[in-house]
Amino acid sequence: MRLKARTAMALTGYAFILPTFVFLIWFMYYPVYQALSGAFTYWDGFNPPAFIGLDNFRRMLSDDVLGQSTINALIWVAFAVLLAVLPSFLVAELIFHVRKSRWQYVYRTIFVLPIVIPMVVTILLWRFVYQGDGAINQLFALFGLEHWQQLWLGDPDIALYAIIFMGVPWINPFNLLIFYAGLQSIPKEVIEAAKLDGATGWRRVLRLDIPLSLPQFRLIVILTLIGSLQNIIPPLVMTGGGPGYSTYVPILHMYNVSTVNGEFGYGMAIALVIFVVILAFTIVNMRLVKSDA
Amino acid sequence: MNQNKFKRVWPIAMLVPVLALGACSDGNGGANSGTASSGGGGRAEGGTWTGTITMYAQAYTPNAKNISGIQAEQKMLATLAEAYEAEHPGIDIQFVDEEFKDYTQTVRVKAAAGEMFDVFWGQWADLNGTLPKGIAVDLTPYLNAPNPYLPDQDKWVDAMNETVVNETVAPGGEHYNINGDYVATAFFYNKDLFEQAGIEELPTTWNELLALAAQLQEAGIVPMSQAPDYGWFQRHFLSDFYAEEYDTIAGFDEAPGVSSKDEAVAIHKGILSTGDERLMAWWPIFKTFTDTWKPDYLTADVAVVTETARNDFLAGKTAIFYDGSWVPNLARDAQIQFELGSFNFPILEPSVTPLTNGLDVSGAVGGPNAAFQFAVATKEANKTMKEPGKLEAVIDWLHFIGTPGHVEQVVNENGTFVPTWPGTSPNAEMKELAEQSTQALRVVSIGNSSANLLKDIQRTFGLYLSGNIGLEEATESVQKALDAAQNEYKTKNDIDFSAY
Numbered sequence: 137m138r139l140k141a142r143t144a145m146a147l148t149g150y151a152f153i154l155p156t157f158v159f160l161i162w163f164m165y166y167p168v169y170q171a172l173s174g175a176f177t178y179w180d181g182f183n184p185p186a187f188i189g190l191d192n193f194r195r196m197l198s199d200d201v202l203g204q205s206t207i208n209a210l211i212w213v214a215f216a217v218l219l220a221v222l223p224s225f226l227v228a229e230l231i232f233h234v235r236k237s238r239w240q241y242v243y244r245t246i247f248v249l250p251i252v253i254p255m256v257v258t259i260l261l262w263r264f265v266y267q268g269d270g271a272i273n274q275l276f277a278l279f280g281l282e283h284w285q286q287l288w289l290g291d292p293d294i295a296l297y298a299i300i301f302m303g304v305p306w307i308n309p310f311n312l313l314i315f316y317a318g319l320q321s322i323p324k325e326v327i328e329a330a331k332l333d334g335a336t337g338w339r340r341v342l343r344l345d346i347p348l349s350l351p352q353f354r355l356i357v358i359l360t361l362i363g364s365l366q367n368i369i370p371p372l373v374m375t376g377g378g379p380g381y382s383t384y385v386p387i388l389h390m391y392n393v394s395t396v397n398g399e400f401g402y403g404m405a406i407a408l409v410i411f412v413v414i415l416a417f418t419i420v421n422m423r424l425v426k427s428d429a
Numbered sequence: 430m431n432q433n434k435f436k437r438v439w440p441i442a443m444l445v446p447v448l449a450l451g452a453c454s455d456g457n458g459g460a461n462s463g464t465a466s467s468g469g470g471g472r473a474e475g476g477t478w479t480g481t482i483t484m485y486a487q488a489y490t491p492n493a494k495n496i497s498g499i500q501a502e503q504k505m506l507a508t509l510a511e512a513y514e515a516e517h518p519g520i521d522i523q524f525v526d527e528e529f530k531d532y533t534q535t536v537r538v539k540a541a542a543g544e545m546f547d548v549f550w551g552q553w554a555d556l557n558g559t560l561p562k563g564i565a566v567d568l569t570p571y572l573n574a575p576n577p578y579l580p581d582q583d584k585w586v587d588a589m590n591e592t593v594v595n596e597t598v599a600p601g602g603e604h605y606n607i608n609g610d611y612v613a614t615a616f617f618y619n620k621d622l623f624e625q626a627g628i629e630e631l632p633t634t635w636n637e638l639l640a641l642a643a644q645l646q647e648a649g650i651v652p653m654s655q656a657p658d659y660g661w662f663q664r665h666f667l668s669d670f671y672a673e674e675y676d677t678i679a680g681f682d683e684a685p686g687v688s689s690k691d692e693a694v695a696i697h698k699g700i701l702s703t704g705d706e707r708l709m710a711w712w713p714i715f716k717t718f719t720d721t722w723k724p725d726y727l728t729a730d731v732a733v734v735t736e737t738a739r740n741d742f743l744a745g746k747t748a749i750f751y752d753g754s755w756v757p758n759l760a761r762d763a764q765i766q767f768e769l770g771s772f773n774f775p776i777l778e779p780s781v782t783p784l785t786n787g788l789d790v791s792g793a794v795g796g797p798n799a800a801f802q803f804a805v806a807t808k809e810a811n812k813t814m815k816e817p818g819k820l821e822a823v824i825d826w827l828h829f830i831g832t833p834g835h836v837e838q839v840v841n842e843n844g845t846f847v848p849t850w851p852g853t854s855p856n857a858e859m860k861e862l863a864e865q866s867t868q869a870l871r872v873v874s875i876g877n878s879s880a881n882l883l884k885d886i887q888r889t890f891g892l893y894l895s896g897n898i899g900l901e902e903a904t905e906s907v908q909k910a911l912d913a914a915q916n917e918y919k920t921k922n923d924i925d926f927s928a929y
Contacts, residue, residue: 182540268723287725290726290727290729292728374733378730378891379729379888379895395537396880396884398560398561
């Protein structure tokens with residue numbers, strides 16, 4: 137009887153979560169399974185796929201565009217991590233050190249408010265800023281610095297960096313809040329003790345705040361790594377991967393070979409490798425965060 | 430212990446039906462996924478089917494609110510649909526009012542999901558090569574049979590433009606669309622800016638075009654600023670340079686026109702290859718012209734910047750814009766503040782290059798690639814086409830709009846293109862551009878043997894024109910792309926090049 141009641145309760149519980157499971161499997165795991173199996177096929181996206189073994193993976197090894205894309209992605213990730221961490225942490229520190237909590241609230245709001253602007257809008261805005269007659273070049277002209285004017289998105293030596301560095305002053309509201317929360321969680325006793333020991337100003341930041349914010353640093357670094365590898369929108373909207381292949385990244389290559397060239401099998405093979413790389417980063421992330429929990 | 434075991438096993442047991450559901454899926458998003466392309470049920474037997482026929486008519490979409498460049502009052506297809514519906518109770522024609530930024534991609538995705546529109550805009554080159562085989566119905570049997578709305582013709586094809594029908598045939602002899610109009614391309618120019626620069630005569634030769642650009646520059650006017658579309662400009666030059674070898678190139682598949690097979694074989698045989706000086710010789714010539722352009726968009730992706738560049742022109746920032754005959758409509762929508770004119774792509778003189786045959790190739794970019802290009806979805810691309818009698822109903826609707834009279838009405842109401850079927854004539858204001866449609870379609874170009882070839886060369890083209898790489902590096906890069914394309918074609922089509 138008791139077993140029956142427990143079973144009924146368990147059944148009820150599982151019935152509640154069943155819809156979530158169905159959608160989770162249907163929309164998250166089933167596509168992964170499709171990509172996994174499709175990576176070993178030639179598939180034009182319409183006719184039945186033909187099994188070709190490891191051919192797609194062999195092709196990846198000799199794919200010059202993928203090679204160039206990978207180098208671009210590594211450069212992107214390196215700068216993205218720096219831009220994700222440094223400005224946000226600096227601003228979080230500044231806000232944390234504002235004496236009145238009311239003003240802290242005001243500054244937090246000011247820096248978080250831009251989150252309401254959709255990313256595509258920001259990107260399109262920056263496309264105009266970077267144009268030959270855009271705001272940057274006009275500013276240079278205003279100050280008599282015409283020789284600094286560039287084709288920001290038209291020069292293959294500059295375009296990648298132009299995309300990476302768009303969004304001045306690079307303060308990510310999420311990262312800012314994570315750092316701020318981390319600073320807030322430092323016990324007051326520790327801060328007071330540090331003060332007595334003479335750790336103030338930059339010394340306090342270096343000796344106390346940064347070491348005690350390491351879990352936040354690790355989390356943001358890993359999330360940025362993953363986010364950068366998945367970020368297709370800026371190169372797609374701003375340059376289409378050009379000039380040449382100078383702003384091409386693996387995720388854009390995957391998108392183009394699949395939906396533009398109709399080589400879905402090869403696209404799935406690239407997606408599978410990206411998935412494995414991101415999974416590896418995620419596992420590293422989980423372990424790092426866990427170790428500090 | 431037993432309870433614990435039960436607890437461990439139960440979640441797995443719950444997963445089984447869920448996974449089974451997944452396994453039952455057809456791989457296209459689910460067997461029961463909605464079919465957006467058609468509403469209404471079907472009734473069995475040809476001629477008695479009733480329901481909704483969906484049609485994506487691109488530039489001819491009536492009452493369009495979401496497609497740019499279409500006049501708000503355009504309604505001819507809706508009028509024809511009303512007349513057809515009145516004659517065929519139970520049939521409802523619905524037009525898709527949507528603008529697709531990447532139409533080829535849309536077709537791929539919709540067809541993969543089995544949700545393609547019943548009748549859709551499809552250009553012959555895409556249907557013959559770029560898109561996966563099996564998306565569109567082979568209309569050849571219908572073309573060779575009578576059209577009930579043309580009682581005087583033995584075959585429907587007799588009412589169509591013979592040259593167009595012959596040149597747009599697929600390598601296997603199939604016809605995947607009915608092709609009723611022609612698009613012209615030209616240099617559109619700002620008459621006010623030309624007047625300001627003191628330009629009185631329009632250029633007819635390449636050197637005159639260069640002189641005109643220089644004159645505009647001297648007057649402080651930007652002659653042009655747009656992404657140099659390799660796919661377009663190559664056709665002018667290659668059609669001229671390779672004119673004497675057109676029959677050889679077009680003849681590999683023993684069918685009219687340069688098909689993707691012809692192209693792949695010509696690449697393999699070294700004709701359409703960098704080993705033949707004609708393939709790359711026009712790049713430095715063209716660069717003398719693009720050197721006068723504003724450099725902003727030279728390296729840009731054509732799809733990404735064309736609209737911005739066109740808007741620059743319509744805003745009066747640049748003097749010339751090379752585009753299709755839809756520009757006057759867009760200019761009207763933009764309420765431009767200047768008078769718009771156009772002139773054709775000029776003739777190359779022997780003093781420019783000894784490779785020229787001095788031909789008028791102004792019509793090489795345009796052609797039967799406009800908007801009255803309608804295909805019918807297969808039952809694989811559109812699940813509702815499995816309904817008994819629906820294919821016949823859809824073909825009957827196509828028969829109805831596919832008469833010279835209706836083609837002329839639909840095409841001329843839009844005012845952007847030229848009707849091509851015998852007995853039709855263009856609007857008076859299109860007469861100048863319509864001259865291009867009378868030129869023989871002897872176009873040589875590359876890009877159809879592989880989906881990626883054109884995009885790949887476009888990237889190199891931009892880098893070369895902007896001065897980021899030299900001709901030697903560009904040539905190497907192009908040859909690499911050509912080699913990859915012919916290998917891809919060989920793999921996909923199991924062709925033995927040595928047989929040609």
